[in-house]
Amino acid sequence: MGDISETIQIDVNAMYMEEKSAPTKNHFVFAYSIAITNNGSETVKLLNRHWYITDDNNMVKEVIGEGVIGRKPKIKPGESFSYTSGAIIETEFGTMHGSYEMETTNGEKFTATIPAFLLAMPHKVH
Secondary structure: OOOHHHHEEEEEEEEEOHHHOEHHHOEEEEEEEEEEEEOOOOOEEEEEEEEEEEEOOOOEEEEEEEOEOOEOOEEOOOOEEEEEEEEEEOOOEEEEEEEEEEEEOOOOEEEEEEEEEEEEOOOOOO
């Protein structure tokens, strides 16, 4: 069997939250929805998250914590777990990337990479 981390597919959709943002106060709020799909043959459990949130001033916030949205979901083969969360940055543009620490039913821990995605106000060109 190949690298188990390659069996975890992570899809992200980020959206600017205009009604919660205050651009004149350098307060830009984004929501992001994530779908984690288990394309492997073993049930996995998401234990921890590790994010890097970078704004356009190269200010980096590192976020480390247990689970996601207060949960440590178990994802069976062929199933997905989806959730929505948010990030606040001080510029119109930013990026996020990171990883999930996951564990198989037999206790093998591995890291699933969350690919970088853009946080951007709509109709802006960077």
